[in-house]
Amino acid sequence: MVYSIQPAAKPEVPIIVSVPHCGTAFPDEIKDQYKPKLIEAPGDTDWFVDTLYDFVPAMGITMITAHYSRWVIDLNRDPYSKPLYKDGRIITPLCPATTFLGESIYKDERQEVDLLEVKRRRELYYQPYHAKVRELLAQRKRKHGKVLLWDCHSIRQTVPSIRPDKFPDLILGDADGTSASPGLIESALSVLDHSGYTVSHNHPFKGGYITRKYGKPLKNRHALQLEMTKVNYMDDAEKSYDKARADKMRELLKRVFEKLIEQI
Numbered sequence: 001m002v003y004s005i006q007p008a009a010k011p012e013v014p015i016i017v018s019v020p021h022c023g024t025a026f027p028d029e030i031k032d033q034y035k036p037k038l039i040e041a042p043g044d045t046d047w048f049v050d051t052l053y054d055f056v057p058a059m060g061i062t063m064i065t066a067h068y069s070r071w072v073i074d075l076n077r078d079p080y081s082k083p084l085y086k087d088g089r090i091i092t093p094l095c096p097a098t099t100f101l102g103e104s105i106y107k108d109e110r111q112e113v114d115l116l117e118v119k120r121r122r123e124l125y126y127q128p129y130h131a132k133v134r135e136l137l138a139q140r141k142r143k144h145g146k147v148l149l150w151d152c153h154s155i156r157q158t159v160p161s162i163r164p165d166k167f168p169d170l171i172l173g174d175a176d177g178t179s180a181s182p183g184l185i186e187s188a189l190s191v192l193d194h195s196g197y198t199v200s201h202n203h204p205f206k207g208g209y210i211t212r213k214y215g216k217p218l219k220n221r222h223a224l225q226l227e228m229t230k231v232n233y234m235d236d237a238e239k240s241y242d243k244a245r246a247d248k249m250r251e252l253l254k255r256v257f258e259k260l261i262e263q264i
Helices: 115-144 182-192 209-214 243-263
Strands: 003-006 015-019 062-066 147-155 170-173 199-201 221-229
Touching: 003 115, 015 115, 015 243, 062 115, 115 147, 115 209, 147 209, 147 243, 170 182, 182 199, 182 221, 182 243, 209 221
Parallel strands: 015 062, 015 147, 147 221, 170 199
Antiparallel strands: 003 062, 170 221
C-alpha cells in the first residue's frame, strides 16, 4: 500500500488534498538497512498532518496520504532529484541518505542511495502515488472543468541547514504565481493574512515538485502548497499532537477551503 484515499463524504468539490510526507512505514525488504533508533520515529516526517486535515472529506474534498516515510522515497521531489532551489540550502534527494541535519539514516553510513535502488523505489513507491494524483485531478477536471490541488506540509520551527531563523507560522507557495490563478492565490491569502498567524508568500518555500508539476492554471489545473511550523498544531517539543492548537488551525483551514470552494 503506497497511499491511502479518504474519499469525499458529501458531493464532491473540485479540490484534492495531498499529504506526501505523513508516512512513517518502511518496506520490509529494506527496513533492516536503516538505523533502528532513527526509524522508530523518523524525524523529517510531517507528523499528524493527515490528522490535522481529516475534516476535508466532510467538505466534499478527497484526500490522498502517503504510507511510506520520505526517507524511503520523497514524493515531493523531482523524480530524478533535479534541485528545487538554487540558493545554497541543503536539499535532500528523491531517496535521502541523511536527515535534514546531515545525519546518516543508514547503518552503513552511506551518503547516497545506489542509482539502481533509486530506480526500483521510484517505480514501486513514487510512480503509483503520482499516478493516483493525476487520476484524481483528471476526474475532477472532467466533472467540474477545473480543479485545485492543495499540498500539505509541516516543518520544525528551526532547521539550520535551510535558514538560521525561525520559519513563519504559515507559508503559502505557488511557484512565484505560476501554479495557480491570481484569484485562487488571493482567496487563500485573504484568509491567512487575517488569521493572527505570521504568514509568508513564496518565501522561503514556493512549492515543491508536486505544486510545480501539477499547477497549470492555463489548463484550469491549479496547485497551492501550505507549509506550517509544527508548533501550530503540536506541543512546544514538536513531539505530540496538541488538540487545542490543532483545533484552532483546523478552523482556519476550514475557512480557507470555504473561500477556495466559493472561488473555484
